[in-house]
Amino acid sequence: MKKKEILFLWDGENFNPNGDMLRDNAPRIDDETGIAEVTDVRIKRTIRDEIMKKDESTIFIKEYKRDENILDCKSAIREVINVKQEKIEIEKEILSKFIDIRAFGGVLPISDKDEMKKEGIKTAGIQFVGPIQFRMSRSLHRVAVEHIKGTGAFASGSDKANKTFREEDFLNYAIFATYGIVDNHSAKITNLSEDDVKVILRALWSGTKNLITRTKMGQMPRFMLVITYKNDTFAGDLNNCIAINSSKEDVEIRSINDFTIDFSRLKAKLTRYAQEIEKIEYMSDFDFEQNNRSQFDSNWIKIGF
Structure with missing residues (x-):
């Protein structure tokens, strides 16, 4: 590039x-x-x-719904990837799937401290600086x-x-x-x-x-x-x-x-x-x-x- x-x-x-x-x-x-x-x-x-x-x-930033309810970002991420992976694996999966994140970047919250303890999630969030x-x-x-x-x-x-x-x-x-x-x-x-x-x-x-x-x-x-x-x-x-x-x-x-x-x-x-x-x-x-x-x-x- x-x-x-x-x-x-x-x-x-x-x-x-x-x-x-x-x-x-x-x-x-x-x-x-x-x-x-x-x-x-x-x-x-x-x-x-x-x-x-x-x-x-191929687009991550869009409207996600479950039972006619609009989801927040944390819930939306869980619809498309396994959030219990290591941080580097989460990053790889998101970048491989979504062209808008590869292009524009984004700040993506995944879990809070309570969720990390209860659900065994290892990552609070990820961030990418968009090249475009x-x-x-x-x-x-x-x-x-x-x-x-x-x-x-x-x-x-x-x-x-x-x-x-x-x-x-x-x-x-x-x-x-x-x-x-x-x-x-x-x-x-x-x-x-x-x-x-x-x-x-x-x-x-x-x-x-x-x-x-x-x-x-x-x-x-x-x-x-x-x-x-x-x-x-x-x-x-x-x-x-x-x-x-x-x-x-x-x-x-x-x-x-x-x-x-x-x-x-x-x-x-x-x-x-x-x-x-x-x-x-x-x-x-x-x-x-x-x-x-x-x-x-x-x-x-x-x-x-």
């Missing part, structure tokens, strides 16, 4: 990419800048959900928020004559930059493979498009750049090396056709690290490539999943 950097651009129209529970599930927005934000937790959930469609057994990590994703422009009011389908309490009302906020449009890194040293500890990385990136791309809840339907993966390095050196901060070019004001942008992406600073930075880079691969959807192909570097290698 070699160190990698990931730059992923994706967008959506009339959507809520990541609701803030502390603000009635409104889109996350930086109040100072007007920039929309999406947490790394949301990005990882997109990946997990997509992988689970093909093989749910993502920053907070941010929109490349200030966003416009639309507040929508509507009526529900059901009556309001005992008042059978009136329906319930709902209110929600959507972004009219936003394009996000997601920056991630694959650490080669942590990958050795969790046994993350090159094939695992391909699965994760494929799930990030297709999972973004396949989110079909009413708040996220219409999200589109637009562009992904994957830089593989020869050694431990990496450029870093790639998400801050691109910018939007548009004749419109930020909050007036409504589609992928309202702007182009300026890659000049990104290309200059990668040129500085050229001797450390093994290869640069990219994937682009049709509309993004039509609008921005002239900005792509001739040394970038086009790939598909």
Whole structure:
């Protein structure tokens, strides 16, 4: 496994990419800048959900139930492994079974002191540092928020004559930059493979498009750049090396056709690290490539999943 950097651009129209529970599930927005934000937790959930469609057994972080009751983490672990093994055997079994733990790591409680005495369990918990990590994703422009009011389908309490009302906020449009890194040293500890990385990136791309809840339907993966390095050196901060070019004001942008992406600073930075880079691969959807192909570097290698 070699160190990698990931730059992923994706967008959506009339959507809520990541609701803030502390603000009635409104889109996350930086109040100072007007920039929309999406947490790394949301990005990882997109990946997990997509992988689970093909093989749910390879994902650990999910909902576990027993007799219709949702299990906590300690109980969930006991559903999938033998917790009375030695710690090293528990670690091996978890890493061999679950790609999300190999990729993202996790802190997994197994038992408390009383359980360890009563049940002969030898391990209180295990922890892995995930080799694949993502920053907070941010929109490349200030966003416009639309507040929508509507009526529900059901009556309001005992008042059978009136329906319930709902209110929600959507972004009219936003394009996000997601920056991630694959650490080669942590990958050795969790046994993350090159094939695992391909699965994760494929799930990030297709999972973004396949989110079909009413708040996220219409999200589109637009562009992904994957830089593989020869050694431990990496450029870093790639998400801050691109910018939007548009004749419109930020909050007036409504589609992928309202702007182009300026890659000049990104290309200059990668040129500085050229001797450390093994290869640069990219994937682009049709509309993004039509609008921005002239900005792509001739040394970038086009790939598909």
